[in-house]
Amino acid sequence: MRKVRAVLAAVVAAPLVAGCGGGGGGVTLHWYVGQESSGSYREAAQRCTDSSNGRYRIAMEALPSNADAQRQLVVRRLAARDRTVDLIGMDVIWTAEFAEAGWLRPWVGARGAQVSAGVLAGPLATARYRGRLWAAPFTSNSQLLWYRKSRTATVPTTWDQLITAAAALPSGQQVVAVQGARYEGYTVWVNSLLASAGTELVVDADRPDRARAGLAAGPTRQALGVIRRLATSPAADRGLSVATELDTRQAMLSGAASYSLNYPAVYAAVRAEQPGLVDDLGWARYPAVVGGRPSRPPLGGVNLGVSAYSPHPEQAFDAAACLRSEANQELGATRGSLPPTIAAVYDDPAVARQFPFGRLLRESIAAAAPRPATPAYADVSLAVQQVLHPPASVDPARDVPRLRRTIDDALASKALL
Amino acid sequence: MRRAASEQRVGGPPPQERRGPAAAPARRVRRKRRPRAGRRRAWLLTAPAVVVMLAVSGFPVGYGVWLSLQRYDLRFPAQRGFVGLANYAAVLSAPVFWSDLAATAVITVLAVGLELVLGLGIALILRRGLAGRRALNAALLLPYGIITVVAAFAWQYLATPSLSFLTDRAWLGERWSSFAVIIATEAWKATPLVALLLLAGLAAVPEELMETARLDGASGWQRFAGVLLPAIRPVLLVVLLYRTLDTVRVFDTVFIQTNGANGTQTLSLLAYDQLAGRLNLGLGSAVSMLLFLLAAVIAVGFVWLFRADLRELSRGPG
Numbered sequence: 001m002r003k004v005r006a007v008l009a010a011v012v013a014a015p016l017v018a019g020c021g022g023g024g025g026g027v028t029l030h031w032y033v034g035q036e037s038s039g040s041y042r043e044a045a046q047r048c049t050d051s052s053n054g055r056y057r058i059a060m061e062a063l064p065s066n067a068d069a070q071r072q073l074v075v076r077r078l079a080a081r082d083r084t085v086d087l088i089g090m091d092v093i094w095t096a097e098f099a100e101a102g103w104l105r106p107w108v109g110a111r112g113a114q115v116s117a118g119v120l121a122g123p124l125a126t127a128r129y130r131g132r133l134w135a136a137p138f139t140s141n142s143q144l145l146w147y148r149k150s151r152t153a154t155v156p157t158t159w160d161q162l163i164t165a166a167a168a169l170p171s172g173q174q175v176v177a178v179q180g181a182r183y184e185g186y187t188v189w190v191n192s193l194l195a196s197a198g199t200e201l202v203v204d205a206d207r208p209d210r211a212r213a214g215l216a217a218g219p220t221r222q223a224l225g226v227i228r229r230l231a232t233s234p235a236a237d238r239g240l241s242v243a244t245e246l247d248t249r250q251a252m253l254s255g256a257a258s259y260s261l262n263y264p265a266v267y268a269a270v271r272a273e274q275p276g277l278v279d280d281l282g283w284a285r286y287p288a289v290v291g292g293r294p295s296r297p298p299l300g301g302v303n304l305g306v307s308a309y310s311p312h313p314e315q316a317f318d319a320a321a322c323l324r325s326e327a328n329q330e331l332g333a334t335r336g337s338l339p340p341t342i343a344a345v346y347d348d349p350a351v352a353r354q355f356p357f358g359r360l361l362r363e364s365i366a367a368a369a370p371r372p373a374t375p376a377y378a379d380v381s382l383a384v385q386q387v388l389h390p391p392a393s394v395d396p397a398r399d400v401p402r403l404r405r406t407i408d409d410a411l412a413s414k415a416l417l
Numbered sequence: 418m419r420r421a422a423s424e425q426r427v428g429g430p431p432p433q434e435r436r437g438p439a440a441a442p443a444r445r446v447r448r449k450r451r452p453r454a455g456r457r458r459a460w461l462l463t464a465p466a467v468v469v470m471l472a473v474s475g476f477p478v479g480y481g482v483w484l485s486l487q488r489y490d491l492r493f494p495a496q497r498g499f500v501g502l503a504n505y506a507a508v509l510s511a512p513v514f515w516s517d518l519a520a521t522a523v524i525t526v527l528a529v530g531l532e533l534v535l536g537l538g539i540a541l542i543l544r545r546g547l548a549g550r551r552a553l554n555a556a557l558l559l560p561y562g563i564i565t566v567v568a569a570f571a572w573q574y575l576a577t578p579s580l581s582f583l584t585d586r587a588w589l590g591e592r593w594s595s596f597a598v599i600i601a602t603e604a605w606k607a608t609p610l611v612a613l614l615l616l617a618g619l620a621a622v623p624e625e626l627m628e629t630a631r632l633d634g635a636s637g638w639q640r641f642a643g644v645l646l647p648a649i650r651p652v653l654l655v656v657l658l659y660r661t662l663d664t665v666r667v668f669d670t671v672f673i674q675t676n677g678a679n680g681t682q683t684l685s686l687l688a689y690d691q692l693a694g695r696l697n698l699g700l701g702s703a704v705s706m707l708l709f710l711l712a713a714v715i716a717v718g719f720v721w722l723f724r725a726d727l728r729e730l731s732r733g734p735g
Contacts, residue, residue, distance in 0.1 A: 072693045079491040079696060101492045182678035208493075238578060239587035241678055250579055375492055379695050386513065390590075390679050413490050416511035416700055417690065 026054045027312045029319050032074055033089025033302070035065045038336035040328075041089075048322035056315040058087070058323075066244075067091050067184045071378065078103040078307065086310040087320055090135055090303045092126035093184075093371050093381075096206060098305060099129045100375035105306045105313055107133040115321055122365050123341040127303045129373055130206050134305060137341035138324045139332055141300035142286075142364040143192075143261050144357060148173075149282045151258045157295075159193075159226045159287045166235035166259055176230060177248035177260035180240040182389045187371070187381040188298045189261070190388060193223035195296035195369030196289040201407060202372035202380060211374050213407040217400055222289055224388070224396040231391035235259075241390035253277070261286065263300065264355060268337040283357045286364060296369035301341065339365065379410035382417045478709065485702035492696050504703035513687065514704070521683045523596060524671075525664040528603040532660055533653070535604065536611030541641075543612070544619045554613065561609045569673035572602040576674075592679045599681060602670050607663070611656050618652030619645070651726045658719045662712055684708045 033041060045058040063070040071094060077085050078098070090098065098104050107115060115136035116124055123137040145162070147155065151169055156162035166176045179185035194201060197219035204210040230236055237243055237251060249266050251257035253274055260266065270277050286297035304320040306313055322328070326345055332338035333351045339361055345351055346358050355361055372380060383406040388394050409415035488500045508514050539557065543550060560568065574580045576588035576598045588594040622645060630644045646653075668685040675681045677690075688708060692701030720727060 068694070075491075075696060076693070097492055101494070182676050237587075239590045241591075242577075242587070242589045242675065247579070254579060256579070382690060382694060413493065413695070413697060414488075414507060414700075416508050416513055416687070416704070417695065 026057060027315055028057050028059050029086040029312060029316055030061050030084050031058050031087040032061045032063055032085055034063045034070050036336055040332045040336040044323050044328040044331055048319055051322065056319055058319055081309045083309050083311055085307045086312060086316045088305045088307060090305045092299065092301045092303060093377050095127060095134050096129045096373040097375045097377055099134045103308050104134045105308055107136065111317055115324060118342050118344055120341055120343050120365055122299055122368050123301055126370055135303035136320045136324045138302045138304045139338040140341045140365050141263050141339050142297045142361060142368050143263055144360060144364060145284045145286055146252060146260045146262055146266050147282045148258045149280050155284045156287055158291050159289055162259060162287050163230050163233050163235050167233050169258055173258050174234045175237045175251055175257035176235045177237055177251040177257035179244055179248055180391045181242045181244045182385050183244065184381055185244055186389060187384045190384050191371050192296050192298045192369050193226050193289055194220060197223040198293065202374055205372040205374040208375055211411045213404040215400065215404050220400045221396040224394050224399055226289055227391050228394045228396060264339060264361060265337050283360060285360060294367060296367060297364040299368035299370050376411050376413055379413055379417060380407055383407050383410040386417055481702045481705055484698045485706050487699050489699040490697045504699045507700060508703045508707060517682050517684050517687045520681055521665060524599055524667055524683065525661060528600045528664050529660045531600065531604040532608045532611045533657060535608045536615055539612035540615035540619055543616050557609045557612060560606050565606065565669040566673055568606050569602055569670045572598055573674045589675055595675050595679045595681045599670055599674055603664060607660060611660065614656050615649060615652060618649035622648040651729045654723050654726050661715055665712055665715065
């Protein structure tokens with residue numbers, strides 16, 4: 001009996017003892033962040049752990065690769081006040097939701113100033129909500145128009161030109177690959193078209209009591225007209241309504257698509273998988289809806305937030321500041337093709353080699369249309385997908401009032417979506 | 418003997434439906450003599466199981482009902498409050514609920530129908546006693562053993578032009594072809610189980626019965642429709658009920674293959690979107706409760722409609 005008791009005591013005590021491991025007051029910080037296949041996140045975490053002199057150790061907890069699934073997993077933990085979440089790699093669209101729900105600690109004083117200095121204005125704005133900074137900008141992203149030089153006489157600057165040019169190509173090369181599946185990527189496309197046409201999904205997004213659908217009738221009809229036109233033209237991929245980033249990248253690699261709207265990861269993929277294609281791959285600014293009015297490319301990226309339920313906020317803030325340092329952003333850019341948020345990093349020679357289109361990318365990030373910073377963003381995105389999917393079903397005249405109504409419902413978080 | 422009789426009472430048929438006219442009075446007598454202490458002991462013995470059942474199924478269902486009567490969004494905790502049936506009104510007045518119900522019905526009816534037809538066909542073939550039947554049974558069960566998510570991905574790849582070795586058509590790009598892929602996946606996975614269960618039913622049909630029918634000059638079709646089918650009717654009904662209840666809640670296949678695109682969203686997916694995506698526990702629980710109600714109505718209605726057949730089954734073969 002005594003023996004049994006001794007064994008039981010050992011079993012119970014073991015994890016407690018292990019939890020104190022590391023020595024010198026070092027704590028383990030759990031960093032929830034999307035899967036990054038190049039390993040640049042992992043190496044950055046290791047670098048920061050090493051340079052902390054035993055104050056903390058960053059343990060990466062990989063999230064799924066798809067943005068919707070990432071959010072669902074993190075949000076479930078935060079809603080349950082999970083104390084094992086310290087650092088969160090947040091998609092740029094989560095800021096308002098997480099801040100309003102009280103899941104984040106704000107960045108204030110010198111700390112806030114430190115992670116804002118030298119950061120591009122667009123990415124910095126995605127980390128702010130109602131006048132406060134809620135996360136440290138880490139990586140950014142935007143889409144470019146990728147095209148096959150050998151199949152392009154003049155580079156299109158508007159969607160109309162793009163669709164017309166693609167449809168005129170021989171069969172088997174006509175596809176303009178865009179993300180048309182029913183997921184966040186589709187909302188990204190819709191949001192850029194609306195902004196480029198001169199309107200927006202939500203006005204007063206950061207005021208939950210006043211937020212309402214924007215969607216001026218004329219520009220919205222024009223933006224939806226682009227979706228309809230592409231989806232019903234020969235330039236539409238047969239799998240448009242299920243196409244994600246991966247599918248559109250594949251269409252470019254296989255040659256079925258002559259044009260694609262996509263993130264810089266396409267360039268890295270072509271270089272790695274089809275080096276012969278690199279010389280034929282051109283890039284240009286995201287096309288405009290209306291000729292003469294500048295296009296508004298998508299804005300993506302990841303910010304680093306500190307959970308309100310973390311028992312180690314001091315260490316977590318320090319770790320986040322370390323992860324987003326210039327050196328680590330350079331690592332992410334050169335190894336993982338992740339566009340930096342610190343302006344100076346783009347001038348680094350190694351980064352410039354990885355992004356020969358670096359100047360255009362920076363210009364795109366500067367001109368990009370952020371998605372609405374409303375705490376009900378997930379609902380708004382669901383509403384967009386519900387009304388406007390599949391792309392071929394879009395009917396501009398009918399869908400403008402429907403979209404407006406559904407988004408108002410979504411902002412009230414009352415109706416079924 | 419006595420213990421056997423009292424055991425039979427628990428799950429067995431009520432007295433008026435007993436098999437032989439002679440058996441009924443005898444059993445009624447025994448029932449009267451059943452000691453009070455014994456019954457109490459039976460209750461005591463089953464009490465732990467009942468408590469566990471209540472804890473793991475009764476409590477969540479009750480909590481779900483309670484949540485469905487509140488405005489409760491985890492992102493806006495300050496706005497939490499009791500709203501009565503408002504969530505149900507919002508759900509039932511939303512067109513998306515009804516279109517999702519229709520999509521669920523389409524998948525359920527067609528998938529279960531296909532499973533029964535194919536399953537019965539396979540069972541009839543296996544009944545012939547082919548050589549290597551044991552190996553065949555094992556091979557047959559493979560699809561059932563594969564994780565649904567994996568099966569869903571396999572069929573998705575099969576239906577995607579850039580990845581498929583079979584087709585250059587985007588099956589998941591349109592509504593009805595998407596349904597076809599989803600239904601095929603479901604049927605592919607469940608048919609083996611249906612076949613095995615029906616095979617067990619067929620095995621219980623006495624060979625003499627079939628022999629007699631043959632001697633009486635019944636044709637192949639007559640023997641199948643007039644003798645075999647009625648004989649396995651109870652098993653068939655149980656399989657039908659089981660598969661219907663399973664398919665009404667279909668989630669993984671649709672989630673992986675279309676995520677509800679092209680009008681293929683099912684009620685489970687709708688509930689998931691409200692709960693996991695929007696964190697709207699009130700609305701999501703209302704959808705879940707309605708789905709639960711639907712499953713309950715199917716189960717109860719089915720049992721009531723075919724009560725005679727099910728009794729037959731609980732009596733066992735012979």
